[in-house]
Amino acid sequence: MTPRSDVALAEWCTMGVGGPARWFVEARTESDVCNALAWARARRAVVHVLGGGSNVVMADAGFDGLVIKVDLRGVASSPLGAREIYSAGAGEPWDPFVAVTVAGSCAGLECLSGIPGQVGGTPVQNVGAYGQDVSGCITRVHAVDRRTLQPTLFSNAACHFRYRTSAFKREGGGRYVITRVEYALERDAPPTIAYADIVNYFEQRGETSPSVGAAREATLDIRRRKGMVIEADNPANRSCGSFFVNPLVSREQYATLQANAGSAVAVPHYVVDECMVKIPAAWLIEGAGFTKGSKRGAVGISPFQAQAIVNHGGATAADVLSLAAAIKRAVLDAYAIAIVPEPVFVGFKPSAALQWLLDPDPHN
Structure with missing residues (x-):
């Protein structure tokens, strides 16, 4: 080597x-x-x-x-009762892997269709979208411990999954190199139809019992219309997809947000549990003045959805960080909500500006 x-x-x-x-x-x-x-x-x-x-x-x-x-590859599956256990190499492209599980009539990942990246990244971020998270079906994660250079096996509980994070991102701090992930999916089960975009998609078409395959196609269609599927003719391809995590706020914060918006405006939201509500970062970003398609030099906001920062060609990492910081500041000033970036920043020297951008509770 x-x-x-x-x-x-x-x-x-x-x-x-x-x-x-x-x-x-x-x-x-x-x-x-x-x-x-x-x-x-x-x-x-x-x-x-x-x-x-x-x-x-x-x-x-x-x-x-x-x-x-x-670039570790390979996909295998085996039955376990009513479930199918899929094992995939960390280097497998994510969406083609999801397509394999859907073709096998297995539910659990269909709403994660169209997400870029590889299998190995899904447990790190606890990847999720449209009402599904990989934490709901990951059973085991195989990794190499960088300290000992020995293989290590993590159960679901040992991954310490939380919203868009895990032990691999928090406590591990890059200690483990993921090599393979196992998912337990429900065979011949109905898809997850929970998120408003998916619900509305099927209601508009009069479909009351969509298949897992139909849910995948719905997800891909919705993501394409938002410019969130990487395709050769997509002008928003040079991006990290959703640049900011959708923030979780308390029900009290949500009530205040709705009251400030007025009765004529319905603040979009997704109820996570009895305490927390998820607010779309894109809605906050647009409300703070960063509209879809707006440009700032070589970078800008995706013409399809406000949550994505796009490189229009010739941009630098400094350009990306500058726009991201401006967006975060505007949202914080407008709504008193701190949105945090989803991507990992690599090779940067420590700085107050970067620390502020990454801080979930920055000082004003």
Whole structure:
């Protein structure tokens, strides 16, 4: 295994920004992962593990260490009672994997169709959309411990899943390189029809008992109309998708938000539980003055939905961060709600500006 030098990272990330990696290697087996980690340890080099590149912003200076591109493949399934257990390599592209599970008439991932990235990234972020989260069906996560270079197995409980995060993102802090993920899906079960967009889609078509396949197609159609499916002719392709996490607020905060909006405006929301309500970040962003299609130099807001920051060509990571900070400030000033970025920021030097952007409770 011989890493390459000075590999342009912008080409490996959907946002299309970032400088070079000092070293870069593609890992296709668990042994490749262990060997790459050992190689970096021998040189005291820092390591970043890269998946599909759809949820990362690379620094303009690049990454002064070894980037390991995870490319472990393979999908297998086996029955377990009324469920089907799917095991997928961390390097498997996510949406084609979802298509395989739907083709097998299995429910559990259909509303996560069209999301970019790879299988290995889904437990890290606890990827979710339209009423589903992977935490609801992940049974085990296989990983390599970067400290010991030994394989490690995580149960669902050990992943410590929370809204859009997990132990791999919080406590682990990059300690584990995910190599394979197992999902338990319900065979021949109805799809999840809970989120307003999905409910309205089928109500408008008079469909009362849609199949899992129909739910997948509905999700893809909705995401396409929002410019959230990566396609060759999509002008909003150079992005991280949803740049900001939809914030969770208390019912009291939601009531205040609705009261301030007035009776003529219905604040869109999704009830998470008896205490918390989810507000669409896109609604807050537009309300704060950042409309769809607006531009700020080489970056801007997607013409399809306000939650995505787009690189129109020639943008830098600094451009992306500047716009993201302006959006966060505007939403905070308008609604007293702090929205936080979803992507991971790699290669950046610590700064007060970046810390403020990432802070879920920043000081005004």
